[in-house]
Amino acid sequence: MPNNRWQRWCWRVGKTILVLLTTLVLLLAYATYAEHQAEQRAQAFCRPLTPGMDSTHLAEEAILQGAQPRQTRWFQREQGDALLYATFTGMSPFSRHICRITARQGRLVTAELTYLD
Numbered sequence: 001m002p003n004n005r006w007q008r009w010c011w012r013v014g015k016t017i018l019v020l021l022t023t024l025v026l027l028l029a030y031a032t033y034a035e036h037q038a039e040q041r042a043q044a045f046c047r048p049l050t051p052g053m054d055s056t057h058l059a060e061e062a063i064l065q066g067a068q069p070r071q072t073r074w075f076q077r078e079q080g081d082a083l084l085y086a087t088f089t090g091m092s093p094f095s096r097h098i099c100r101i102t103a104r105q106g107r108l109v110t111a112e113l114t115y116l117d
Helices: 005-046 058-064
Strands: 073-076 082-089 096-104 107-116
Touching (some): 005 082, 005 096, 058 082, 058 096
Antiparallel strands (some): 073 082, 082 096
16 A cells, blocks of 8 residues: 555556446447347347238237337338337447338238448
C-alpha cells in the first residue's frame, strides 16, 4: 500500500480506471454475445419456412422461439397480403434481426432475413 498522499491518489485513480475498463470490456463482450444469439434465433426461425405452408400460427411460434412480443406483429397490406415482422433483438434497442414473412390467404408466400440497426 502506498505511503504518501500522491501515491495513494495515483493508486485510487488506477483502480478506478481498471474498474471502468473492465466494465467496458464486459459490456462489449455481452453486446457481441447478444448480437450473435439474436442472429442465430432469427435464422433458426426463418430457415425452415417454406412457401405454401400454413402461416396462421407463425407469430406465436416466433415469440416462443425468442422474438420480441411487442415487435412481432401481423400487418395487413392493401393488396390483400399480410406481413409478419418476427423481430429478434440483439443489443437492445440498437439492433433487430428480422424474419420478414409475407402470407396470402393463410399460406406463406415468402420468408426472408433482414437486419435493422
